Amino acid sequence: MTFLSDDCLVSIFQKLQNGTDRNSFGLTCRRWLHIQNISRRSLTLHFSYETTAYQSYMRYLPTLLNRFCHLSSVSIAGCTELPDSALLGLKNLKTSLRSLSLYCCFKITDEDCGIQALSRGCRLLNVLVVSCCRDVVGTGLQGCSQRLEYIEAECCMFTREGLLGAVGAGGLKYLNLSNPRCSMNIDGVALVLAPRLQFLNLRLCRFISNESIATISKACPLLEEWSLAVCHEIGALGWKEIGLNCCNLKVLHVNRCRNLCDRGLEALRDGCGRLRVLYMHGCNQVSRMGIEMFRLRRYDVEIRSEECVSIGPRIYDFFA
Template sequence: MDPNLGSTSDINLSNDCLLNIYEKIQGSRDRNSFGLTCRHWLQVQNLAVKSLIFHFSDNPKVYRLYASYLPRLLTRFPNLSSISVAGCTELPDSELIRIRDCGSKLRSLALYCCFGITDNGLSLVSAGCPNLVSVTLYRCNITDPGLESLATSCHSLENLNLSYCTLITDHGISILSRECNKLHAVMISYCRSITGTGFRGCSPTLSYLEADSCVLSPEGLSGVVRGGGLEYLNLSNLRYWNGVDGLGAIGDGFATSLRFLNLRMCRFVSDDSVVAIAKGCPLLEEWSLAVCHEVRTTGWAAIGSDCKSLKVLHVNRCRNFCDRGLQSLRDGCSQLRLLYMHGCRRVSCLGFEIFSMLRQDVEVRNDERMSVGPCIDDLFA
């Protein structure tokens, strides 16, 4: 046997060939051992790494380590398509210059709670990484000019998380709606400078909008639903609503594809709006009306008669959900499989027993589930 065979056995194998071998290896232990074979194989392993994730930590020292490791890791892994940095509150714009060097390969960028990032840093990344598809700016101090640079540079943008970006206004959203015609999911929860009017004329590809604790206006809500493509809408805890109910606009014929609707803690929702939504959203599968105290017998009857596709309903702590409302669900909603009914004091023991006996296909839970619909993390993975 040639004594030099061990050191030259891969001499005729190209990087592409070794990458194919590496990708077929099952199990993290074997994958980690691949790079221990020799320096060449370690380099191939580094080329195969596509994702870099820094998680949140309870230890502040960890974030200082993140900041020191990031430049070296970006150099070590040149083919990254996904980068997620969490909790580095003092991460400066200068570090984004290194991320910019990932170029067109970078598809996903998440900057959770990176307070030190400014519009200038976001502009650098946007210009250098035009193929970004998913961007998370959760709690970042980004303003409309930064959002404009992102929208005008990254026309392939599909998923954008702006939750707690309190400096963003309708002007920035209008530029986003105009420039990015592939938008799929947008999160603006707790962005209280956005009324929703910027979504007017948005792409019909927009199917997921998370607007928890926002200040949408009736005109803004109308602009959101008129895109025609919404499948998921979260208006939980809608703040400072100045319309006379007005949520019936959701059922005006533009949200016929809607499957998940969260109106939790929208205490002003009336029977008229519930009736309109029940008739105008025939594909609705999950609906939260938790803590919606103004929904009464007429509203529950409309849900029972018109929500033919409804599978999950939340009525937690609804003061006016009573035996008659439960009867409407019992006699209608043939697809209903899960009912969250915590704290409904007007439902009697007899009414509940009759429902349980006649609708054994429905599971009734007395806990309070906060979220509705698909997990947002799946969209931004």
């Protein structure tokens, strides 16, 4: 087998479907172990509430990132004590890394060695998960590549500058800013820089205003799914803007929106020509008559009562 080229061995390794066979391949000799290492495309450190588990992750992460030099997806979810410096090893993946999850990595920041280093160094990054990273406000994403299309930032307190940094490259298609702690008004002006946005999750952003809704609806003409569940401050004017401007909207979530009334529902009914699914329950100002009139005029729209936490594509499929 010594006459086989590395490319041939890589091809053989990639055809092995069984995990046991792949592990056995690397045990044959040092050369075959090297082939196994360079052929690995994903690394997942499984979320654990045990302190000893994520301490081990922190200890071995630099070695793993150095060993597997062609990873396209990395998930370090749950390493609550992981410092910015631990991300330096990702610089070796600048030509291959496409998906990165830092879910619940509480110590990660936007500083030079943290998110900022990633956005500047990993220019092929397509998916970034920073949900529950308490110190990430988005400013580290300033100057990120247009290839960054999916940002999962649930429970992150993005500032206006941070949001501008996240969307500034103009390539964003998916953005999740859902936040039960959000006491501020999401600045719709920042999303003017995200004309390709298709999926926007603002669930629990209670104080988003009619003005921000109007700006987003005009600036993001490609929106297909939008969650505004529990966005209490949106009134008739906001719903009217959605009806007028969201011509490509197919799925809308309005669960528990206190200020959605018959007039607002009428605006959605008469606009949003491509709407096919409306998630709605707990809207106490919407009368039964208003719902029946909606169904009569828009028989092509299915009204569902369940409330969805996630929308759009399954982000974690990128880490399978």
